[in-house]
Amino acid sequence: MNPISASRAGWMLALALLALPGEARAQGTPSSPTAPNVVPADATSFAAEFEAASVSTQRRLWKVAHAAWLELLRRHAGASYVRPRLAEIRELVRKCAFWQVTREPDAKTCISGKLISYDATSGRICVQYSPDHLDDFAKDGELLVHPMHFSGSYTIELEGEPEPLSRMTLLVGIEGDRSCLVRVGIRTQDGRLHKAHQLFALQGDEVEALAEGEVEERTSKKPATVQVSVRPRVVSFRYDGKQAMSAEWDSGAQGRLGISTGQDFTKLVVTGIVDPGWIDGLIDARVQQERTAFEAKWVVPEEFAAWPEAKPSETREEAIRRLFSDVTVLEKGTPFQSELIQRILEGRASGSSAAMVTVLLELNDEQLPQSARDLLLALCYGDLKRPAQVVDRLESRAKLVPPDFATQFLHAEFLTQVERREDACAILEQLARQDREPQLVNEMLAELLLIAGRHDEARAVIERGVELVGPTSEFEALRVRLAKATVGPPWRTTMSQASPHFLVNTDVDTATAKLACRTLEDVWMDCQRLLGRLDRPATPTRVFVFSGRSSYDDYIRGIAQDGLENTVGIYSRSVHQIVAWNQLSRAELVLALRHECVHRYLDLALGDVPRWYDEGLAEYISACKSSDGAWTDDALNAGRLEELRHMTVLVDLRSFFRLNDYGFMRNANSNYAQAWAVVHFLRCGRNEAAMAFERRLLAELRQRTDNSSALERALEGIDVVALQQAFITYLEKLVKSR
Structure with a gap:
């Protein structure tokens, strides 16, 4: 017998006896028959088991959590009430599986030199x-x-x-x-x-x-x-x-x-x-490298097979084109009117929508009824990217004839572009009850609800669409966005800090979370002072600060509006999150957070603003606050100023003001620099026309006018050529300054 104490042998024997079936423990003593206490697999038990598995995941009990998630899927296999959370569960299962086999690397193994010592707390x-x-x-x-x-x-x-x-x-x-x-x-x-x-x-x-x-x-x-x-x-x-x-x-x-x-x-x-940015970034890159290798071999557990996979489907653009391919402009018209309508539709198809608008505005009721003119004008204005005019014409037509399904959907589509999302949701909810074009309607409605932060409603709409048309790649993409909006990044450890307007999460350290909160609240106050208070209180914005670029790049796929190249932070309008990665210096991280916070405030205060103003104001406000907290109205952005010194050609203001997102990002560095310089000129150039233009632009945007129409109205009566010359003169002085 091994040298084991009597007392230890005693409790080991007791444990062994307890492990035997009840009948054996009772040494044959009959037990009263009882019904097994089995919890039924239903929506109520699913919610409880989901919460229990989530707690194990949060406590980093990876093996326990992984088993709990798979058992949850087995118990509720194929259940319709599981599908709304399936994308989240898949991400959590993947996270648990990864961290079961992965350990964060020692910093010493990540550098080419010899790391003699490093204290992450003190730096x-x-x-x-x-x-x-x-x-x-x-x-x-x-x-x-x-x-x-x-x-x-x-x-x-x-x-x-x-x-x-x-x-x-x-x-x-x-x-x-x-x-x-x-x-x-x-x-x-x-x-x-x-x-x-x-x-x-x-x-x-x-x-x-x-x-x-x-x-x-x-x-x-x-x-x-x-x-x-x-x-x-x-x-x-x-x-x-x-x-x-x-x-x-x-x-x-x-x-x-x-x-x-x-x-x-x-x-x-x-x-x-x-600053911790260098070491943290190296560790993050190594972890992300291991994550990429892991995911290349990881097989989705068979428990997920109980729910059908997504299938390729028609895109929204294709569906809209199909929906309007045979739209009825006029129920009963004369041969002349039919021919006139056909000519206008052919003009649109050949790219002459602007000319067709001129023709339509000159027609009278005898030549073509107002309802038909309104619909044709709405289609032409849509071609010309003038959403406010589209909405005006469709609402004018609705007073004359009952809108059909296609025009109601078109109305909802363009209401979103003029920041009337609640009205768009109301129309789409009515259309969804008709079960016509269920993919198109439910996809758009779910996206609007997701943007509004109404996550539970968005989840329900996605599942309603899946029930009607089956799982599609578009619905799956919405599920992934929803999962990111609710679950967040797959970090091993998360530090959090809350403030009145922000909830910051990071995998760096608590000091970084506190710094981010202070920085964001500080720039929020700057935005309030410059742009005015919000009309209504805002739900605290979720903020994620990544320890390195690799995991940041991976996370923002699917929620970032632009490409991933060379971004230090983003504000995602689709999930209302500010996301950044820890820069090599704290000062650079602070600048990135300040910039993205301005985007968030502009979104809440003004909605969709022209890209040049969105980026220019963010660059301007970021530069005006020094490291000691002092604000200077005409502070210079050294980085953008240096870019301007090396630029040989500026975009003329008439064209620059009208750049869309794609056009702006094609020459991002130079356009960011010019956007900062333009906003600096508007705010500090003491030019009456420039100040009047910005006042008008902000007034229009506060009315939730779409940014294209707001810009045109703000420019009315402004001599843009003279404004351009004044800007160039001002810019020459800026470039010569230090």
């Missing part, structure tokens, strides 16, 4: 490099720049032979076009080579000498050591352990580090306080 780091292991650095011209961003005092130590070290260029405090350059001096024993240690402040093309230090003659054969210390207001330099020079330089102990590309040292050690 204190010590990392060592050799010339053969510099993959963490990014090449920038003649320099290698390290991506980590310092947020407190730091020290760089170099070791190597004196002559190679003297050929090195070392930059500290790199922040935009500002940095401090360090040159290492040398004095050989034979006097052949002698140059002093030097410190220079660089800003743009300007160079200022800060300090110079004498080089003592070396007698030691050991490698030379260089130490550069950067504190909030002082840069100091030591050579072979002795203080050689120091200078006042107000860097705030922030910025990045750069070294020359030559391998002129044997060891480089960096110690200091850094």
Whole structure:
């Protein structure tokens, strides 16, 4: 017998007995027959089991949660009440399966250098490099720049032979076009080579000498050591352990580090306080790499087979074209009227909608009844992207003749474009009860409910559509968006922070959640001051700050309006979320959050605004608040100003104001810069026409006029040529400023 204590043997025996069937435990004693206590599989038990599995997932009990989700699917196989949550359950099962087999990597395995120490809480780091292991650095011209961003005092130590070290260029405090350059001096024993240690402040093309230090003659054969210390207001330099020079330089102990590309040292050690963005981003990229590999092999569990898969289906655009291919313009008309209607429809088809509008406006009731003219004008205005006129004509027609299914749907489609979503929902709900075009109607209604944040209603509408036409790729895409709106990212750990207008979630740390909340509330107050308070209280906006770009890019697929390239944050109107990823510096993250918060406020206050104004105002407000919290109306956006200095051609204002989303994003960098400059001109240029134009534009948008019509009305009476010339003059002054 193994050396086990009597007491331990006793409780092991008791556990074994308890594990036996009841009859065996009772040693044959008959038990009174009882009906097994089985919970029926219905909608009520499903809700309870869903909640229990969710709790296990939140507590990161991955194996337990994974088993609970699959058991839930088995117990309720094929049930219609499960389908509304199926996309969410699939994401949660995938999340649990991934984290069962995945561990977050150690930061030491993610970098090319040797990570001696790192404290994620304080940001204190010590990392060592050799010339053969510099993959963490990014090449920038003649320099290698390290991506980590310092947020407190730091020290760089170099070791190597004196002559190679003297050929090195070392930059500290790199922040935009500002940095401090360090040159290492040398004095050989034979006097052949002698140059002093030097410190220079660089800003743009300007160079200022800060300090110079004498080089003592070396007698030691050991490698030379260089130490550069950067504190909030002082840069100091030591050579072979002795203080050689120091200078006042107000860097705030922030910025990045750069070294020359030559391998002129044997060891480089960096110690200091850094923002977590670099390390977190590396870990996030590794996790996302493992997630991609996992998902390439992951097979959807067979438990999901009880619900049919989605099938390809007709797109909304195809369905609308089909719906209006045989629209009846006039029930009973004369041969002349029929011929006239046919000519106008052919004119539309040939791209002459504007000319057809002119023709229709000149007709009278005898030539063509008002109801027919209204419908034809609505179709032509739709071609011309003038939704307000479409709505006006359809509502005029509805007073004359009862609207049919097609014109009611068209009415709802264009009501959404003039920000009358509640009216559009009311029409679509009526159409949905007719069970005609169930995919088209339920898809559009579900999308509007999702945008309105009415998630339960959206879920019900999606399932009603699926019951009528079967699962389709469009309904599946809506389910995925709904899952992201309700479940959020598949993080292992989530830190949360709530404020009056925001609920911030992040996988970085609690400090990041608090910083995001403070930043967003701060810019919310700026927006209130500049644009006025909202008409009604807003539901707190959900915000997700990702630790790195890889998982951010993966999450925003399906909810981002534009492509994924080079975005640091988005505001998704489809799910009402602000999403960003942790930048290398806290300052860059703050700017990204400020920018996206402006988009959210504009959406709530004005609805759909012209793209140039949406981006220009976001860039303007982001730049007006300094790091110390001070607001400056005419503050300059250094990054956009630099882009403007290198631009050779501007888009003329008449065309720029009318750029749609696609046209704006085709030349995103230059258009963002010009949008910022235009808004700066409108608000700070002291030009009466410019100020009047912006006042009118905001007044129209507050009335929820569609942005195209709002723009045209705001420009009425404005000499755009003169406005263009005033803008160019103003821009020339901006470009010359610092």
